[in-house]
Amino acid sequence: MKSALFKTSFFVFICVCGFSWGYFSPNKKINKLEMSSQDPSSTNSFDVLPCPTEQEYAELAARVSLKIPDGPAVCDSSYRAKIGKALLYMTRLKMNPPATWLSDVQPDFADLLSFVAKNSRHMDLDLDQAGSIAYNNTVEQKIYIGAYFFGMDPLSAISTLIHEARHSVKTASGHVQCEGGDIPRSQGGCDQAFEITAKDAGAYSYEVLWMSGLGLYGLNIPEADREFLKSSALTTLATRFNEIPAELAKKADVLMALNKQGDLLIVDPVTKKFSPVKIKFPFAEEKISRIEFSFRTSGVMIFTNQGHLYSWTFRSGLQFYNDGVIPASMPIHDASRIMLPGSNNRTTFTVQTDNNTYMMASLPQGRTKMEMVKILSDEDMKKAPQFRRYFLAQYGDSIFLTEAGELYMLTHEIVADPMFKKAEGLQDPQGWQQGTGGVIYEDLILLNKSGALKIAESHYQEIDDNTSITTYTMKEKDFRIPGRGVKYFQGLKYEAQMNDRGDMYLRKYGTTEQLEVKGNEIVDFTIIHNPVLGRSVVPR
Numbered sequence: 001m002k003s004a005l006f007k008t009s010f011f012v013f014i015c016v017c018g019f020s021w022g023y024f025s026p027n028k029k030i031n032k033l034e035m036s037s038q039d040p041s042s043t044n045s046f047d048v049l050p051c052p053t054e055q056e057y058a059e060l061a062a063r064v065s066l067k068i069p070d071g072p073a074v075c076d077s078s079y080r081a082k083i084g085k086a087l088l089y090m091t092r093l094k095m096n097p098p099a100t101w102l103s104d105v106q107p108d109f110a111d112l113l114s115f116v117a118k119n120s121r122h123m124d125l126d127l128d129q130a131g132s133i134a135y136n137n138t139v140e141q142k143i144y145i146g147a148y149f150f151g152m153d154p155l156s157a158i159s160t161l162i163h164e165a166r167h168s169v170k171t172a173s174g175h176v177q178c179e180g181g182d183i184p185r186s187q188g189g190c191d192q193a194f195e196i197t198a199k200d201a202g203a204y205s206y207e208v209l210w211m212s213g214l215g216l217y218g219l220n221i222p223e224a225d226r227e228f229l230k231s232s233a234l235t236t237l238a239t240r241f242n243e244i245p246a247e248l249a250k251k252a253d254v255l256m257a258l259n260k261q262g263d264l265l266i267v268d269p270v271t272k273k274f275s276p277v278k279i280k281f282p283f284a285e286e287k288i289s290r291i292e293f294s295f296r297t298s299g300v301m302i303f304t305n306q307g308h309l310y311s312w313t314f315r316s317g318l319q320f321y322n323d324g325v326i327p328a329s330m331p332i333h334d335a336s337r338i339m340l341p342g343s344n345n346r347t348t349f350t351v352q353t354d355n356n357t358y359m360m361a362s363l364p365q366g367r368t369k370m371e372m373v374k375i376l377s378d379e380d381m382k383k384a385p386q387f388r389r390y391f392l393a394q395y396g397d398s399i400f401l402t403e404a405g406e407l408y409m410l411t412h413e414i415v416a417d418p419m420f421k422k423a424e425g426l427q428d429p430q431g432w433q434q435g436t437g438g439v440i441y442e443d444l445i446l447l448n449k450s451g452a453l454k455i456a457e458s459h460y461q462e463i464d465d466n467t468s469i470t471t472y473t474m475k476e477k478d479f480r481i482p483g484r485g486v487k488y489f490q491g492l493k494y495e496a497q498m499n500d501r502g503d504m505y506l507r508k509y510g511t512t513e514q515l516e517v518k519g520n521e522i523v524d525f526t527i528i529h530n531p532v533l534g535r536s537v538v539p540r
C-alpha cells in the first residue's frame with residue numbers, strides 16, 4: 001500500500017498533467033507539429049545554450065568529478081562544449097514546488113549539481129560503449145557518458161545524468177526486464193514499479209519525478225519546454241515501468257479506426273459513436289494509408305501514402321516518428337521494434353524502406369547526430385525473401401511475413417547463414433496475412449488468408465547441456481467472427497478483430513461476449529493505450 005503522501009503530494013502532478021494531455025475532446029486542437037524543439041521560445045537545444053567560461057567550466061567539472069573531455073576550448077557542438085553547456089544549464093534549472101510535493105525528494109531537485117556531485121566520484125566519457133547513453137559503475141560510483149548522450153536534447157541529457165546519479169543510491173530499486181512499453185523485452189530497461197520516495201525510487205522514477213516537477217513548478221521555463229517535460233514524464237511513466245499504481249495511470253484501451261476516406265476515428269464500441277481526429281499533415285495531398293499501435297508513444301503509428309511515418313497521441317497530437325532521424329525522403333513501408341541478431345536481450349526500433357531494406361538509427365563513431373543505417377548487410381538481405389510485414393513476438397522472436405504468407409524468423413545469432421529461417425511448424429497452407437505478439441510480446445497470434453485465427457504453441461526440449469530444440473505447433477484460437485477476418489489486435493483489456501467488410505468485434509479477455517461495431521467503411525484499426533481519459537471510451 002502507498003502512504004498518504006503518495007495520494008496527496010502526487011495528486012497535484014496528475015491533476016495538472018492529466019488535464020493537459022488526458023482531457024479528451026475531438027474539437028481540441030491536436031495538431032502540434034509546431035510544438036517541437038524548433039519552437040522559438042524553447043531553450044531545449046544545445047545550439048542555443050551558452051557555454052560556461054573556462055574558469056566556470058573547471059569549477060563545475062570539479063564539483064561532479066568530471067574529467068573535462070579533450071579538445072579546444074571553443075563553444076561549439078563538440079563533446080567538450082556540450083557537457084559544459086549541460087552542467088551550466090543544470091545550475092539554472094530551478095523549481096519552486098509546494099512544500100507538500102515530495103518533500104523528501106525536493107532537496108535533490110533544488111540543487112541538481114549537488115545531487116549529481118554527491119552521487120558521482122568520477123565522471124568521464126566512454127565512447128567505446130556502442131549504443132550506450134550513459135552508465136554508472138555503482139560500486140565505485142563512476143558515471144560514464146556514452147556517445148548517444150550527445151545526440152540528445154539538453155533536458156533529456158540532464159535527465160539521463162540524474163538517472164545515472166540515482167543509481168549510486170543503494171536503497172533505490174534497480175532495473176528489471178521490460179514486459180511491454182517502448183523497449184519491450186529489454187533486459188534492464190525498466191523499473192519494476194513506480195516509486196516516489198527518496199529512499200526507494202528507482203532511476204526511472206527519479207527521472208519522471210524531476211521532469212514532472214520541472215514541468216509543473218520550474219522557474220523561467222518556456223511553455224514549450226514545460227509541455228515537453230510533462231509529456232516526456234508521462235511517456236516514461238507509461239512505458240518504463242512494469243507495474244504502475246492504478247491511481248496514477250489508469251491506462252485505458254482506445255479503439256482507433258481508419259475509414260476508406262483516410263480519416264482517423266476514435267471509436268466508442270458501446271455507443272457506436274465515431275469521433276474524427278483532425279489531422280493536418282505538413283505535406284500537401286498526404287493521406288493515412290495504414291495504422292498500427294505505436295509502442296513508443298502508446299498512441300497510433302500512422303503510415304501515409306507519401307511513405308512518411310507519424311505518431312499521434314491525445315497529449316501530443318501528430319508528430320513525426322523519430323523526428324530528425326528518419327529523413328522525409330526515405331519511404332517507410334513498415335516499422336517495428338525487434339530483437340536484432342546478437343543484441344542479447346534488447347530490442348531496437350527499425351523501419352522497412354524500399355528494396356526490402358531495414359534500417360535503424362545509429363550514432364556514427366565520433367559524431368553527435370544520429371543517422372539511419374542498415375540492420376543487415378546487403379549480402380545477408382540478398383538471401384532473404386521479399387517481406388511484407390514484420391513484428392516482435394513471443395520471447396523476442398522477430399517474425400517476418402512474405403507476400404505469399406510464409407513465416408520467417410530473424411536469427412538471434414550474430415553470424416548465421418541465412419539470417420532468416422523459415423520456421424517449421426509455424427506455416428499455414430493458406431498463408432498468413434497478419435499477426436501480433438500481444439501487448440507484452442509473450443504470444444504469437446496469426447491470422448491466415450481465409451480469416452482463421454491461430455495461436456502458436458512452443459515446446460522447449462533440452463537435449464543435453466548445450467543443445468535444446470524448440471518446436472512449434474499452431475492451434476486455432478477461440479475468437480470467431482462473421483465474415484473473413486483480416487486483422488486481429490490485442491489491447492490491455494480487450495482484443496479485437498475486423499472482417500473484410502470493415503466490421504469490428506471487441507471482446508474482453510476471458511469472455512466470449514462480443515461487441516459489434518459496423519458501418520463507417522472502416523479499412524483498418526488498432527488499439528492504443530491512453531493513460532488517462534476524461535471519459536471512458538471503452539466499456540467497463
Ligand SMILES: [Zn+2]
Nearest residue numbers: 163167175203
Ligand atoms: Zn539505469
